[in-house]
Structure formats: C-alpha cells, structure tokens
Amino acid sequence: MNYTLNQLQIFLKIVQTQSVTKAAEELHLTQPAVSIQLKNFQDQFDIPLTEVLGRKIYITDFGREIAVAAENIINQVYAINYKTQAFKGQLTGRLKISIVSTGKYIMPYFLTSFMQKHAGIELMMDVANKNMVIESLENNEIDFALVSILPSNLNIEYLELLQNKLYLVGNTAIKTKKNAKPEEIFSDLPLIFREKGSGTRQTMVKFIEGNNLSVLKKMELTSNEAVKQALIAGLGYSIMPLIGIRNELQNNELQIIPVKGLPITTNWSLIWLKGKKHSPVSLSFLEYLKLEKSEIVKKTFSWYENY
Structure with a gap:
C-alpha cells in the first residue's frame, strides 16, 4: 500500500461529513480533486470503503474501521509536530x-x-x-x-x-412613515427570518411575540449573507445584527429603520x-x-x- 497523509485526511473528512461535496468545501478543495483522491485511496483496498446509492455516499463497516485508523495516524502526526515545536519552547x-x-x-x-x-x-x-x-x-x-x-x-x-445590537433593516429605496408605531411598520413589511436554530431568529421572534406584532409575510433564509442580499434586492426586511452590515450601511445599500424597542441588545x-x-x-x-x-x-x- 502507498497511501498518503493527504488521502487519509480526505477520506476521514468524507466519513465525518458523509459527503464528497461537503468534504471538499471544508478542505477548500475542488470536488473533482477530492473524488480522485478518494478513488486512489480506495483502489489500494480489496474491500470497498464506500458505496454510492443514487446520489448519496455511504461508508461501509470496513470503511469506518479504516477511518478510525486514519484518525489515529493523523493525530500521531500532529503529536510529532507539536512535540517538535514544544522542544523549541x-x-x-x-x-x-x-x-x-x-x-x-x-x-x-x-x-x-x-x-x-x-x-x-x-x-x-x-x-x-x-x-x-x-x-x-x-x-x-x-x-x-x-x-x-x-x-x-x-x-x-x-x-x-x-455588545450585540440588532436593528430592523431594509434597503434604502423604501420610505417608512415617520413616527410610525411598531405594529404599523410590521403589518406593512414582508419580513425575512433566519432558519430555525439561529440565535438571530430566536431574538427576532421574541421581539415580535413580546410586542404582539402581526407579520404580513414571512420568508426564511439560511445564512446572514443570504438575508443581506435579499434585503439589498428589496425582497423584504429583517431584524439583523449591526456587526454584519457595516459596509452595506456605509455604501448606502441598507438602512436602519427606527422602531420603538430596537435595537435589541445582547x-x-x-x-x-x-x-x-x-x-x-x-x-x-x-x-x-x-x-x-x-x-x-x-x-x-x-x-x-x-x-
């Protein structure tokens, strides 16, 4: 056998993510590069390490045993590197x-x-x-x-x-009524939520429910960047952390909409x-x-x- 440390690392990441695509993303490699290394690694064994059914990859029992061995080898390599550096102080x-x-x-x-x-x-x-x-x-x-x-x-x-500050944010093309009450603003605005499990969504829902606000329309996106782009495009509004929209505010792509009770601070x-x-x-x-x-x-x- 002539497998490399790189092949061990790639195979272990595939096992951990259950996906060639996700493994490639986390390793900052292209999907074809990961697929080639996986094939080269698997070709050195007489027993299959993986099975592909439909579009999903499955790890065989033998493959899982090899993954455990691969992790142990990788950890030993790290240990050697650490000891070398520790010896230097x-x-x-x-x-x-x-x-x-x-x-x-x-x-x-x-x-x-x-x-x-x-x-x-x-x-x-x-x-x-x-x-x-x-x-x-x-x-x-x-x-x-x-x-x-x-x-x-x-x-x-x-x-x-x-400190974390969350404001109601939208693009700069829409004009909201001055001194409008929260219930008036939220009843008119299509609102974009983060996915379930997001801390930003949890804070946003707590504010809406705590103020007995009714929401006109809901959309759900799975990243802060996706929400930002949707706001810039004019798809709706969202309660967002200030920390992630500095450039958009400075470039006049987004605006903070004044609402009583905001910002929420954590x-x-x-x-x-x-x-x-x-x-x-x-x-x-x-x-x-x-x-x-x-x-x-x-x-x-x-x-x-x-x-």
Missing part, C-alpha cells in the same frame, strides 16, 4: 472553537494577534447555527463557543467580548463548559482575551458606537 496544540454564523464578523479579530504570536498553534474554527454550536459544546468536542445568547440548559462559564460571549480542564493552548487564549479584549474592541469596533 513554542506553545503548541489545537485550539477548537465553534461560532454562530454572525460571529465570523467578530471572532477573527480576537484571534489574529494570538495566532501570530504562537505559530505552533493549529486553529480549528467551525461556523454553524446556534443549535449546532451548543451541541458541539455540550458534547465537549470544542474548547470554546461564541454565541450572542447564553444557553439556559448548560452549566457554563463565559467571557463577554462585545452580548457576544465566549463560553465553555464549567469545570472544563483547559489545555495549555485554550488556557493561554483565555488569559490573552482577558488582558487584550478591551484594546481589541477599541481598535477594531470603535465604529460600532456610532449607532
């Missing part, structure tokens, strides 16, 4: 973070200097909706999660990073399971944030205070 290891989708506008800025300072750290950051993020945390698959709403069903500790918080035994890497990152978060907010998010 560098902080090494993995930092695993899961963030809600809008958190992509925030978390990188709290990571940059830390990652630049510690070249031996491997960052693994997953972006998903709130339900999936909390599930990863609950299963202890990650070190930290970034959320805008603290989970009520988990025993956690947290560190607040930045906090972007880094959370972890209470009692978690942090690795040296995650403990170092936590200490870094406690020392540097105020300066990062001041330097990067000063524009935020203008709204």
Whole structure:
C-alpha cells in the first residue's frame, strides 16, 4: 500500500461529513480533486470503503474501521509536530472553537494577534447555527463557543467580548412613515427570518411575540449573507445584527429603520463548559482575551458606537 497523509485526511473528512461535496468545501478543495483522491485511496483496498446509492455516499463497516485508523495516524502526526515545536519552547496544540454564523464578523479579530504570536498553534474554527454550536459544546468536542445568547440548559462559564445590537433593516429605496408605531411598520413589511436554530431568529421572534406584532409575510433564509442580499434586492426586511452590515450601511445599500424597542441588545460571549480542564493552548487564549479584549474592541469596533 502507498497511501498518503493527504488521502487519509480526505477520506476521514468524507466519513465525518458523509459527503464528497461537503468534504471538499471544508478542505477548500475542488470536488473533482477530492473524488480522485478518494478513488486512489480506495483502489489500494480489496474491500470497498464506500458505496454510492443514487446520489448519496455511504461508508461501509470496513470503511469506518479504516477511518478510525486514519484518525489515529493523523493525530500521531500532529503529536510529532507539536512535540517538535514544544522542544523549541513554542506553545503548541489545537485550539477548537465553534461560532454562530454572525460571529465570523467578530471572532477573527480576537484571534489574529494570538495566532501570530504562537505559530505552533493549529486553529480549528467551525461556523454553524446556534443549535449546532451548543451541541458541539455540550458534547465537549470544542474548547470554546461564541454565541450572542447564553444557553439556559448548560452549566457554563463565559467571557463577554462585545455588545450585540440588532436593528430592523431594509434597503434604502423604501420610505417608512415617520413616527410610525411598531405594529404599523410590521403589518406593512414582508419580513425575512433566519432558519430555525439561529440565535438571530430566536431574538427576532421574541421581539415580535413580546410586542404582539402581526407579520404580513414571512420568508426564511439560511445564512446572514443570504438575508443581506435579499434585503439589498428589496425582497423584504429583517431584524439583523449591526456587526454584519457595516459596509452595506456605509455604501448606502441598507438602512436602519427606527422602531420603538430596537435595537435589541445582547452580548457576544465566549463560553465553555464549567469545570472544563483547559489545555495549555485554550488556557493561554483565555488569559490573552482577558488582558487584550478591551484594546481589541477599541481598535477594531470603535465604529460600532456610532449607532
């Protein structure tokens, strides 16, 4: 056999995602490249690793055993790299973070200097909706999660990073009546929701129900970017986090529509399971944030205070 580390990594990702397409996306490779490497890997075994039925790929029992072995090999390779760097006096290891989708506008800025300072750290950051993020945390698959709403069903500790503000947003072509009451505005506007499981949707629904508002029309989209593009195109309005629409506001593509009771304010918080035994890497990152978060907010998010 002559399989490569790259083939092991690709096959393991296919098993984890149950999809060649998703594996390609997460590995930042093209689908044909992943398919070729999968074929080359499978050709080295007399027993099938996968089966394709219709358009779906299934992993055989033998394939799952090979995936476990592949993961062990990959972990050993990482361990060798970490030990080499640790011998040189560098902080090494993995930092695993899961963030809600809008958190992509925030978390990188709290990571940059830390990652630049510690070249031996491997960052693994997953972006998903709130339900999936909390599930990863609950299963202890990650070190930290970034959320805008603290989970009520988990025993956690947290560190607040930045205030979260949510406004009613639409494109600039529509004019709303001055001093209109919330019920008047919402009865006239087609409203776009995020998907179920989204923290933004949860906040939006809570506001609508808390104010006994009736909604004219509903649409549902599965990402913050999709909602933004729909608003710019004039499909409707939505309650959105300010953090994700800075450029659109400055370019006059979107506007904030004044509504009594808005903005809704929560906090972007880094959370972890209470009692978690942090690795040296995650403990170092936590200490870094406690020392540097105020300066990062001041330097990067000063524009935020203008709204």
